[in-house]
Amino acid sequence: MPDLAKLLSPPVIGALVAVAFTVSPIPLEDAVKFGERWLGMQAPAQLQEMNGIPNKMTTAAMGFVLGFVIARCASWLRWQLLRILFAYRGWMFNPKALTSKTWAILVKILKGEGPHRTFEFQKTLPRLPVPSLEATCEKYLKMVKPLLIEEEFNHTKEVVNCFQKNEGPKLQSYLQQRSWQKKNWLADWWYEKAYLACRSSVAINSNFYCICSEIKPTCLQLSRASNMIYHTLQFYDLVAKGKLPVLLVQNLVPLCMDGYKNMFATCRIPGVDVDKLEHYTDIKHIVVHRKGEFYRVEICASNGDYLTPQEIHVQLSEIYQQTEEIDEEDINGIAAMTGQNRILWSNTRKAIMEDNFKDAESLSTIESALFLVSLDTAAPKDSAEQARLMLHGDGVSRWFDKSFTIVVFNNARAGASAEHSTSDATLHSRLWEFLQTNEKYDENGELLKSASFGNRKVPVPQLLKWNLSSFQDEIYEARRNIQSMINDLQLFVQPLEYGKGFVKKKRMSPDGYIQMSLQLAYYRLHSHIAKTYESASTRMFCQGRTETIRPASEQSAAWVYAMDNATVSKEQKISLLRKAIAAQTQYKLEATNGEGCDRHLLGLFCASQDLSMPVPEIFLDKAWQMPDHMSTSQTPTRITDSWKLETSVGGGGFGPTWDVGYGVAYIIHGEDLINFHITSKVSCTKTDSVVMGKYIHQALADMRDMFD
Numbered sequence: 177m178p179d180l181a182k183l184l185s186p187p188v189i190g191a192l193v194a195v196a197f198t199v200s201p202i203p204l205e206d207a208v209k210f211g212e213r214w215l216g217m218q219a220p221a222q223l224q225e226m227n228g229i230p231n232k233m234t235t236a237a238m239g240f241v242l243g244f245v246i247a248r249c250a251s252w253l254r255w256q257l258l259r260i261l262f263a264y265r266g267w268m269f270n271p272k273a274l275t276s277k278t279w280a281i282l283v284k285i286l287k288g289e290g291p292h293r294t295f296e297f298q299k300t301l302p303r304l305p306v307p308s309l310e311a312t313c314e315k316y317l318k319m320v321k322p323l324l325i326e327e328e329f330n331h332t333k334e335v336v337n338c339f340q341k342n343e344g345p346k347l348q349s350y351l352q353q354r355s356w357q358k359k360n361w362l363a364d365w366w367y368e369k370a371y372l373a374c375r376s377s378v379a380i381n382s383n384f385y386c387i388c389s390e391i392k393p394t395c396l397q398l399s400r401a402s403n404m405i406y407h408t409l410q411f412y413d414l415v416a417k418g419k420l421p422v423l424l425v426q427n428l429v430p431l432c433m434d435g436y437k438n439m440f441a442t443c444r445i446p447g448v449d450v451d452k453l454e455h456y457t458d459i460k461h462i463v464v465h466r467k468g469e470f471y472r473v474e475i476c477a478s479n480g481d482y483l484t485p486q487e488i489h490v491q492l493s494e495i496y497q498q499t500e501e502i503d504e505e506d507i508n509g510i511a512a513m514t515g516q517n518r519i520l521w522s523n524t525r526k527a528i529m530e531d532n533f534k535d536a537e538s539l540s541t542i543e544s545a546l547f548l549v550s551l552d553t554a555a556p557k558d559s560a561e562q563a564r565l566m567l568h569g570d571g572v573s574r575w576f577d578k579s580f581t582i583v584v585f586n587n588a589r590a591g592a593s594a595e596h597s598t599s600d601a602t603l604h605s606r607l608w609e610f611l612q613t614n615e616k617y618d619e620n621g622e623l624l625k626s627a628s629f630g631n632r633k634v635p636v637p638q639l640l641k642w643n644l645s646s647f648q649d650e651i652y653e654a655r656r657n658i659q660s661m662i663n664d665l666q667l668f669v670q671p672l673e674y675g676k677g678f679v680k681k682k683r684m685s686p687d688g689y690i691q692m693s694l695q696l697a698y699y700r701l702h703s704h705i706a707k708t709y710e711s712a713s714t715r716m717f718c719q720g721r722t723e724t725i726r727p728a729s730e731q732s733a734a735w736v737y738a739m740d741n742a743t744v745s746k747e748q749k750i751s752l753l754r755k756a757i758a759a760q761t762q763y764k765l766e767a768t769n770g771e772g773c774d775r776h777l778l779g780l781f782c783a784s785q786d787l788s789m790p791v792p793e794i795f796l797d798k799a800w801q802m803p804d805h806m807s808t809s810q811t812p813t814r815i816t817d818s819w820k821l822e823t824s825v826g827g828g829g830f831g832p833t834w835d836v837g838y839g840v841a842y843i844i845h846g847e848d849l850i851n852f853h854i855t856s857k858v859s860c861t862k863t864d865s866v867v868m869g870k871y872i873h874q875a876l877a878d879m880r881d882m883f884d
Contacts, residue, residue, distance in 0.1 A: 189247035191240060255300055258286050262429060262716075263302040265769050283428045294418040297430035301718040304360045305770045306779075309348045313340045315766075315773040319726045320799040322705045322733040332799040339794040347783040347792075351776075354783075360719035362775055365782045371597035372451040378444065379515035379576045380661050384601060384841075385566040386608055386811070386828035387559060387591035394588050394621030397551065398496060401584040402489040402623060403615040405462065405549060408582065409475055409482045411610050412440050412546060423606075423815070431715040438598045439607070442579040443543040446522035453598060456544040463545040464492065464637065465581075467499045467553065468507025468572060472541050474635035486629045491637050496551065498639070504553070507572060510644060512654040514576040515568075515661070524650045531646060538640035548581040550574065555587040560669040563829055563853055566591040567667070571658035580604060588621075591826075600721055602713060605812040605825055612823040664859050665831060670852040670869035674876055677847030682883060687764070687810055688757035690842055690850065691727040692735065693879060695756075697871035698806060698838075699736045702862070706805035709833070712767035723767040724774035725760065727808075732756040739878065746882050753879070803834035811843035811853075821846045829853030836860050838868055850876075 261283050267276040287297075313336050321329055355361040371382065394400050414420035415436045423431045441456040464471045473491050475483055483491075513521050529536045542548070550573050556562035566583055568574060574581060580594040594604050616624055644651065676686035691710060698706040708728045714720035735752035738744040766772060781795050794800060811828045813819065829841040832855050839855040852872055856863035 186244045186247035186251065189243040189250075192243060254286055258283070258297070259300040259302070261286065262297070262300055267426075267428075268765050268769060280428060287428075287430075291421045292424075292430070294415060294420045294422055294433050294436065296418075296422055298432070298434065298718070301430065301432055301716070301720075303355060303358075304362055304714065304717040304720055306348070306351045306355050306361065307771050307773070307776045309340060309344050311771070312773045312776045313337075313344070316777065316799075318730065319728075319773065320802075322728055322730050323707050323802065324799060328798060332797055335793050335797045339792050343784065343789065343792045344780070347780045347787070347789075350783040350787060351779050360717065362779055363719045363721075365779065366721060366775070367453070367597060368450060369778065369782065372444070372447075372453070373449070375518045377515050377517060377576075377657070377661065378595060379574070379658055380568055380665055380831035381833075382596045383567065383574075383576055383593055384596055384828060384830040385563065385591060385593045386601070386604060387562050387566055387826045388589060388608075389612060389822065389824055389826045390559065391822050392588055393615060394617045396621045397584055397586055397588050398489055398492045399617060399621060399623050400588045400590055400615070401492055401549060401551060401582070402485045403617070404582055404584065404590060404611050405475075405488050406482070406485040407611045407614045408547065408607065410614070411607055413482070415440070421816075425716065429716055431713075432718055432720050434719055435599045435603050435715075435721070439579055439603060440546045441544060442598050444577040444579075444595055444597055445543070446518045446525055446577070448519055448522050451518060451522075451597075454543065459544055459546050461541070461545055462547055462549060463542050463575075463640075464495055464549045464551065465511070465573060465575070466495055466551040467502040467504060468509065468511075469495075469499050469502065470508075470538065470542060470640040471495050471637040472545075472640060473637045475546070477632050477635075479632075483634065484626050484629060485623045486626050487632075487634045489623060490634045492551065495637050508642060508644070509572045509651045509655050510642065511572045511575050512651060512658050515571065515574070515658040516650075516654040517657075520650070521654075524647060528644070528647060532643045534641045535643055538642055541640055542575055542578070545578070548575055548578050550581055550583045552583055552585045554585055556585055556589055558669075559671075559826060559851070560667065562589050562591065563669055563827070564665070564667050566593055567829070567831065568658070568662050568665070569593075571655055571662060596830075600711075600713070601809065601828060602715070602812045602815070605828075606815040608825045609813075609815050609819055609823075612825070613818045613820065664857050666856050666858050666863075666865040667829070668854045668865035668869045669827070670854060670872060672850045672852070672873060672876060673848055674850055674880070675846055675848040676844050678880065684754065684757050685761050686844055688727075688760040689879070690810075690844075691760055691808070692732060692753060692756050693872055693875040694806060694808060694840060695728060695732050696736050696739055696875040696879070697868060700740070700875070701868060701871045702805070705733050705736070707802050709804040709807045710764075711809045712764055712772070714768060714770055716768070717770055720770075723770065723772040725764050725767045725772070726774075727760045727763075729756065729759045729763070731759040749882055753882070803836055805834075805837045806840055807833040807837060808840045808842070811841050813843055813845070827851040827853055829855060831855050832857060832863075836862060838863060838865065840868075 261279060264279055266273065267279060270276055317333055317336055320332055324332060351361060374382070420436065422433055425431065438453065438455060441459040443454050445452050445454045460474060460476050462473050462475055464473050477483060513524055525539070529539060550569065552565065552569065552573060554565055556565055562585070574593055577595060579598040580592050582590070582592050584590045592604060592608065618624055679686045679689045694708070695706065705728050708726065710725040710727050711722045712725045714723050735749065735756040738749050738752050784792055811825065813824050824845060825843070827841070827843045830839050832839040835857050841853045843851050845851065852869060854865040854869050856865045856868070
């Protein structure tokens with residue numbers, strides 16, 4: 177299929193029409209007379225005076241202008257049609273309907289073949305819708321019903337009905353007006369309420385991690401770090417130039433790519449009341465950390481080209497040699513401050529910036545870097561140890577405010593730690609897939625030789641200077657605090673030889689199936705239904721990020737209760753399981769379509785604050801205040817066609833979002849393997865990640881046995 181975008185390019189159409197006018201046997205004066213009759217206007221005197229063979233240059237110019245205008249109009253019409261088509265969501269719910277099939281054909285024709293540039297479709301993305309108040313209240317009651325006893329639910333129902341009649345309509349009207357004025361009515365509120373206004377430490381509480389595949393392409397730390405830095409820079413270059421292909425759902429519907437802008441050269445800056453995201457431009461350096469020392473590393477040669485992997489290796493070798501003799505007991509602990517309470521860190525940072533020029537310069541260098549790299553001295557033996565170290569390191573080896581840090585361990589295991597407010601895991605999964613797909617080594621694990629290596633001068637890494645003698649008490653307290661948080665985290669990795677192959681053969685959603693296993697495991701362990709958070713992407717909308725799926729439902733509760741009931745047959749249990757998965761899948765579709773209830777209710781709460789209203793009772797009710805017993809997320813994989821199982825990301829995870837809950841991340845590796853990364857707080861006597869992992873294992877085994 178031809179690329180319609182290129183065919184409709186105004187300059188191309190203008191040139192073609194100019195050529196057509198020039199070689200046309202129809203005299204220009206005949207065309208002018210036709211135009212006069214058609215438009216009811218008189219042509220300019222200069223054109224009326226032309227007779228015989230017209231001036232070729234004038235003819236060509238007229239043709240170009242006419243063709244250009246026609247093409248511009250056609251292009252405008254194309255974008256307007258795409259905007260309308262991308263707002264259609266029937267294909268999600270009725271993909272086999274004639275309307276959906278017709279829609280798909282029109283989208284294919286109008287969007288063209290591609291490849292499409294990163295931000296090509298940004299202006300055509302629909303705005304996040306505001307769900308109806310009635311639908312949200314109804315969905316909310318369905319969601320909380322299995323979580324409450326009858327008396328509590330009746331009270332919540334009364335509160336919701338009062339809200340729907342009283343404060344709700346005014347707040348709903350405010351949201352609708354806001355949705356007309358902004359590209360995304362939720363975006364600003366979400367950044368603030370979900371992330372930037374939180375005053376607790378971002379370490380473990382907010383950041384997340386991903387780890388590499390168990391199959392290491394090399395055992396050499398510096399070789400792998402050099403390759404990863406190089407390919408991360410190539411990825412950044414694609415984003416900066418708008419050449420990273422836009423992601424398309426089913427190769428039809430574009431996703432919002434706006435989040436990639438905050439992945440690089442971005443840092444979360446602490447504030448007393450609320451933090452802010454600072455994005456820097458024209459940045460040509462990264463920062464490399466080893467044994468408490470930070471180095472500014474220029475990543476471009478004198479001609480502006482990025483350094484090659486071998487040239488980067490020279491820089492990293494210099495850093496390695498300079499830090500090799502440092503005693504780890506005496507290392508600089510300034511990074512621990514980024515894991516401190518945000519108010520304390522804000523006050524200390526301000527004092528550091530004002531106290532010494534060198535300290536301020538060093539801080540600015542780290543905060544403005546494209547990204548950070550940590551050459552860790554640890555050598556994790558397995559995925560669980562690697563995951564723990566990736567999330568928090570030793571407390572002084574992660575700059576938790578930075579958008580992301582690439583971590584390469586001494587044994588060449590690798591991964592990344594990311595600050596959540598800047599972007600979501602789907603974006604980092606694509607970066608990591610790009611890195612692991614492109615990194616190449618020789619048979620000895622060394623970097624591939626480059627013929628041009630040695631032909632130009634490599635910038636020397638610059639050690640960042642500090643004078644922190646006035647802040648040793650604050651740093652000591654921060655290190656003590658982050659170590660306490662590390663000690664309180666229990667992280668367990670549960671691999672299972674159990675993939676989506678079996679589930680798909682039984683005609684069920686793999687994600688829904690796994691979510692039901694979590695419901696069963698939690699109920700067996702804790703004897704009540706878990707209020708569960710599962711993230712859904714809303715990137716089909718402009719500036720969209722996430723919405724909440726609520727896997728716990730009346731259908732899932734009915735199935736969970738039946739599983740250990742000997743009087744219920746296998747056939748009945750299977751039927752109940754299918755109904756529970758269908759309910760979760762339907763909720764997932766609605767959430768992805770911007771029709772969940774959590775973000776809408778959050779928006780209504782924020783609206784009440786904007787309007788200086790008393791807090792509506794619905795937000796003081798037990799159902800709303802109840803913590804999430806499980807915060808869950810599927811680690812994205814197979815983002816592009818370049819994905820391979822052997823180079824797939826090994827998994828990822830995050831800390832528990834509530835002190836009394838679990839953080840559960842899972843990744844489906846092909847047909848026959850699932851990895852769970854489970855976190856909880858040691859200080860909570862009711863939760864245990866290891867035991868939860870065993871219960872998940874048993875739940876999945878029992879579910880498979882149902883079908884035997």
